Amino acid sequence: MSTPMSLIAQGSYVSDGNARTLELPCPVDYFIIRDRTLWGTNPTAVVESNWYRGFADGQAQTVTEGGAGALSATVVAAGGAGFTEVDYTSTEPGALVATGTAITAANPAVVTDATTPPLGSVVRMTNTTGMLQIAGLEFTVTAVTAGVNFTLGYLNSAGYAAAATNADYRVITQSRFLPRRKWILGITAANPAVITTSTAHGFAVGAKITIKNPDANFGMPQVDGLSGTVTAVTANTITTDIDTSAFAAFAYPTSAVAATGVTHPQVVPYGEVATILTEATDNSMLSGLYLDTGVVGANASTMDWLAFSADYRP
Secondary structure, three states, rough: OOOOOHHHEEEEEOOOOOOOOEEEEOOEEEEEEEEEOOOOOOOOOEEEEEEOOOOOOOOOEEEEEEOOOOOOEEEOOOOOOOOEEEOOOOOOOOOOOOOEEOOOOOEEEEOOOOOOOOOOEEEEEEOOOHHHHHHOOOOEEEEEEEEEEEEEEEOOOOOOOOOOOOOOOEEEEOOOEEEEEEEEEEEEEOOOEEEEEOOOOOOOOEEEEEOOOHHHHHHHHOOOOEEEEEEEOOOOOEOOOOOOOOOOOEEOOHHHHHHOOOOOOOEEEEEEOOOOOOOOEEEEEOOEEEEEEOOOOOOOEEEEEEEEOOOOOO
């Protein structure tokens, strides 16, 4: 018996080789993407990728062109650099997952857990015994080995005294509107100061920010309450026009100090140079597919995609 499919969305983009999320109008059952630039050019590369409902996070079926026009089917296994379905339309936090057994003192930190969250999700870590200085903070999941571990890609815990011996978490839905306040992991004593956040921050160049660092346990007390303008960004760093070169060093306290109670530093948006509306109304609630590096396409390639649903009703 065949199941009819309805085309619900299609589009194209020029890939930069980096993972991205495609927003879709409703849940899909089948998704196909093809590299228009490389197809038929004998590139020895992935030229088509397919996703079906029921695939595990990170899974994909791909077509590789192997030279001389030869095509071969390949598979990206669960937990790999394939597709992951995402749904950020709910505001409810996920259930507590209490199976984690360790967090490495490393750069980046890796959580050992038999129940792994979706790639690209944000998790709030709790009960991080032995590494209590990060308890209650939220982190972006940048890599997943399904059923084994996941990586907190922006957390450099290599300088911490010990690894964590327990690691519980909840998947946290982000605010409907971005950017929002973010937890600070580091501030350079430099001109200009660079702020490192625990999750992808969503700030843009020109945004106005204030630094909140009221707890002397984190060092650099002089920075508390200072405001400035964002001059450059990466996914989890913010370069500002604030000069902290003469300030005391910023550093996270030990787990023992954190156990007595600390107030974590934050960076808070309050406006923009040109307008106070552009970023403040950026609605981040979406559902769709996360395309990892194994399926997103080669750098500079034009990628064409089609999304189908078996039960779509206009």
